[in-house]
Amino acid sequence: MENQQIEELLKQMTMDEKIGQLLQLTPPFFKGSSEHGKITGPLAQLKISDDIVKNTGSVLGASGAKEIRSIQEQHLKDNRLGIPLLFMADITHGYETIFPIPLAIGCSWDLNLAQKSAEIAAKEGAVSGTHVTFAPMVDLVRDPRWGRVMESTGEDSYLNSEFAKAQVKGFQGEDLKNDPNRLATCVKHFAAYGAPEGGRDYNTVNMSERQLRESYLPAYRAALDAGSKLVMTAFNTVDGIPATGNKKLMRDLLRDEWGFDGVVISDWGAVKELIPHGVAEDEREAAYKAIQAGVDIEMMTTCYPNHLKELIESGHVAEELLNEAALRILQLKNELGLFENPYRGLDEVQEKEVILSEEHREATRELASKSCVLLQNNYNILPINPSQKIALIGPFAESNDILGPWSWKGDKNAAITLRKGLEEKLGNNRLIVKKGCEIESITDEQLNHAMTAAEQADVIILALGEHSDMSGEAGSRSNIKLPDSQLKLVEKVHGLGKPTITVLFNGRPLDLHGVYDKTDAILEAWFPGTEGGRAITDILYGDVNPSGKLSMSFPYSVGQVPVYYNHYNTGRPQGAEDAQVRYVSQYLDIPNEALFPFGYGLSYTTFSYQNMKLSTDTITPDDKLEVSITVKNTGNIAGEETVQLYVRDLVGEVVRPVKELKGFEKIHLEPGEEKNVTFEITEEQLRYYHSDLSFESDEGTFEVYVGPNSCDVQSLPFRLIK
Template identity: 55%
Template structure:
């Protein structure tokens, strides 16, 4: 359809049909009775007219199921406007990739894009049109469970991954490629600042901080053409996002230029009432429409309120029509008017979903997402001539997929014990459970110690239960459960080298682990190919190359702790014992493991940093160059990181800000020149009057292997 035809269609629509397009229902309401949607819908007090007018569905899947739902719906629909099918395809459809947070630690945006492309293909043939991904909420609090869906603590890196995920889902031509799906970036905005790291909690953020650090991921998604934005649960300036006109209409649409569909999060229109900013469904409907929220998910405020609000001249039909037009344009772009069954195919579903090709890609992404945190005495990589004791609950835990694994099957995921058994003969591998994830007993501990004593080296498979992270999974204590800490102590009594392999969805407080073991391999939750990826790294088939995108604290008392913090008036100087400084008495100011940190099985030597000039301007940038050489015995990938510090600003500036990175692959003895260009637009920031601009003056540039392992030089921005 062209725009004129869409306008004509809207003119034909009744108010109820428009409200239907602006309402999203859960798929289970339809699937309970595939031949008649009326019964299930009535069970949630949905208006009857939604049976034949509803615009979109969340949560249904499978080519046959979606074909039947769409067909039954179109038979009832007067205007035959197809349903839009959406789902939470967060890190894979059936082939499950590492958690988004883990993918972030790969620093490989090309692989991130590839993972989204695979997820799009599997989703499309199974009938899905849109995914509620990526989540680009900047977070610096590992207590918050939804860290698993983010890519960390840095706004620049967040933006790079946001762009990559959107491109992977949507491709270059969403409307002409039935194997791509639309993306929905979420949650607008500042959801990652929930106080205390507690899910759904209040957020208090200045407008300057909001613009400086929390919109970059959304800006990148919009630049990449993202089709939908989801509102957040939290308030900003005391007003929940879903009813926040200044935030959604003002910032998102007018300032950032987003002209696509805005959808609420689940029940968040209803929560305007719970928050206490709306008296009832009618006022909630008015606030959300005024904010230009186009679709409400699993509430019926628009249905309850629009007619009365129109009668009282509190809203206009033009505002309703504008929302409906944005929804119809998305459906039209997807080609649903021409083919309501776009992309879905039972035959292709069998061929494409969970294919060997997709599993191989998932393994590659998993391998690059692993971060080596510690490796004393080069205990890793392991040798197959050593007898290994695998001990711990994650040797055989059924869920290595993590949270939000959509249609993934735990039984299809490769566990660590499985992969080790494929690699080692039966005399070279012994196993003991040691403890459950949260519970243990004396017999298990004694068995674990005995098994450890019988081996040459111990692999401790430890971590959080998958349900300990993700949505509604905040934790005030981010140490490993006590049962596992007791296991570490007991196994250490055997006196054998110990390698801790961690399964978790957030940075942890590693007290009770880090000083007890010889090596730590951070694997997060790696998805379908988890066991194979971990085994390949442990035995050196793959050299670990991941680096942290979120800092690991010494304890929760440091939180939030991140590399790009502001300068203070009383900074701690190296070695100073003067008391009256900004410091803790019991732990360092710095995190245990900083942003950008990660070890390798080889070593990299950085030459002296070279500058093309010591000044730059709006007209001309400067080049920063370094030669990196692999000085070890094996090939490896290094992530070269480029940071900048504004030494004097109108407002306080961070001590470092990531401005570029490059992941390079070097053979032993090989070297590569890595160059970054510093331009004036890279040092613009939000001033106290909310204008984004640069200040002439002094800057430092840094190049190195992590945020705290860098060399630096001073440069100047001139007029």
């Protein structure tokens, strides 16, 4: 349809029909769904009439080409104007072929593979009938107690922004209307959902607007600049007002300042949650505040259908706000080509061929191996010699719970366990497998069987971690150590004095006391996805050289959190030359620094960094400064290295971080090969938000750092002259 035709369609719609477009419901409400009529509990309390369903604009979580076709066919018969439904779903890191969790993808530092993973997820989702994915989740995260850190790509706004752009491009492609294998993206959660007090999900977020703009908003803006079609509101408050009713955030900033003209959707139930937040007296006021703030679609509550008409007829809400919201939704449907083909993309035959295809499995295996981070490798115990006998012990030895808590359509039965991956490599004659313990419990019998197996082996692999319910949404934890049952297993195995490797399956950075000090090697595998067992085996035996680098710091202790690399220095920094030993910003019982910092990750080879140079020691707004360094593979095998560039503004109008990531480059080096890596720094990269919220740079001295992680760096100074 042409835009003029969309506007004409809007004029034909009654007020009830327009309001219906603003409602999103789950499949049980719709005829044609296999679940139709199975509405109990909280869903029944919504009291949705058939007339409301006929006018509803979108569906959340419908599954598969057959069901979506059935729902759409019935809806087109029932809807007076034949307006098709939008089908939306949480396809965050794969549809049925599940890729590593987003936090792991962040650790790959591989934008091309991230884009490819989104492209494959879109292809599987689209052929199954989905139109919109609630991704990418770009919330900046600094507190691993919060379970949803697994959905983010990490603690750095620059890195998150780069991944946000890559994922939007992968999901959406260049032409949504004419490419049925793509999905429209919904960036979430706007804004600052990743900074809840105490790391407790849905909790209060409280920060200055300057901090919000500097650290938390850039990744959302990057996703929108890349073309993301929707924005999802966050559950949390922003400056004391819940995001879903926050006019300053949604209209003033998002729409007016940034110029976003796409669809804004609430998160599940968030419009009605304005009531317990304490900013709306009842559903009527919740509807009023949400529409005034610019929320176009209300997900799974009925404040709009129950109260918006009366608010407009009484003059409390301008009808123009309803028209704008309904028009944006119709325009999105038009951008997806749904008026021409309401069954866009879905194909039951192709669905069976595309989903979990070998090509897709190979892609997730590659990304999983690039996402694993080698945290420790004492005595170069890894890679394992294939002739050695292995005892695989632990609750994840043959667990298929490796997809992660947000793998909506993932089939655990299709997942390759670590046991299966090792058996394919070794056969059964060199592999002994025992569970050793459950994730959160242990028996003497389990422990005895594990010890017997360990005594017979040359090398012990401990497969440990969190079950998927221990992270993800509503998965906040105050204790981020491994459960006591697993720590007891580690302690017992350690007593044998045999070479021991720990493989971790988890959705957050952990406090690794009781593990890193009692094991020789640690491979952080996260929730690695469908091909996890094979990808991990590839690394353990050296078929793949690990190259992952942490995108989120691992704390020394939970008492440090939030802990992140780009912190402020304070007026009494630890280690200052003229400071007294006690009266500095420090803990008395633990270090200030993370156990494993941002950007950290080991390889089976070694790299040297030499001959760091600047093209000039001064820069003006019209110049570019080149930073170069020679990186050499000084080991015996080929490897990939992520060379990282950081900058520090030594004196600012407001306090500046001790380092900020400004660039990175992944390079592949053969043994003995060296490469000169060059970065450019411009004045624009030195800008920041001042106390008056102006975004500009200051004259003065800067320090530039280059290295393999945020701690082990070389540095040189330069000056900005304006």
